[in-house]
Amino acid sequence: MANWVLGLTGGIGAGKTAVSDALAEKGICIVDADIIAREVVAPSTFGLNTIVDKFGKDILQDDGSLNRAKLRHIIFTNDDHKSWLNDLLHPIIRQATLTQLAQAKSTYVVLAAPLLFENKLEQLCNHTLLVDVSEETQITRTSQRDNVENEHVKRIIASQMSRHEKRQKADTILDNNGSLEKMYDNLNTLHQELIIKAQLT
Incomplete structure (x- = not known):
């Protein structure tokens, strides 16, 4: 980088x-970690598809997006689920962050x-x-x-x-x-x- x-x-x-x-x-150029965290679980992404495979389609809103409130409830009541989610998302978020940082054109x-x-x-x-x-x-x-x-x-x-x-x-x-x-x-x-x-x- x-x-x-x-x-x-x-x-x-x-x-x-x-x-x-x-x-x-x-x-x-601004690379926003919060925005990236939302982008990696957008509809049709590997991140969201893997979460659905793990927790079922009940984790989705009617429009196919992630029900964040329901996911928060699941991981805050189960440390194993929280660790699984972190292990899934942190590498994806990190890679997306590195890619955006490398692509920036400002001073x-x-x-x-x-x-x-x-x-x-x-x-x-x-x-x-x-x-x-x-x-x-x-x-x-x-x-x-x-x-x-x-x-x-x-x-x-x-x-x-x-x-x-x-x-x-x-x-x-x-x-x-x-x-x-x-x-x-x-x-x-x-x-x-x-x-x-x-x-x-």
Whole structure:
């Protein structure tokens, strides 16, 4: 893989999408791990066909797409099923990710992944960027955006790698506690630095 890869991550409500959208507007190719995870189980894919072979057609919606809620229920109540699914999908997702990263034509390419460190995707990256906000900001923004209770957001945060651990692992931290304008200003500066890093590598 010849392209210079920036791993982009951030906890829920941190603003990772705002950063990836801004970089995309600058002409940077974005490879989104969440989108790939959905694509590899789209109708008629090897991934979905294998899941149907394992769990039966009841795992499908009426339109032939994967019933994610039903699959989540199955794997959360059975560790063997969860391991089987991970063993099936992780290699497919990894290969699709590598293919998209290699095909990118921009100065550098972004691998955007909420679970970048948890899934060890930083191993595919030359540099990692954490979009960081306080837990209070995460709770406020997410509860307002998704119209959910604060306690629900707290449970999601508790299920993710801690902010402290992510900060220790990241090569660069982009503070997004303030205004979007301030974050964009800092991102513009960082973008120029990343172009230089990519060109020098």
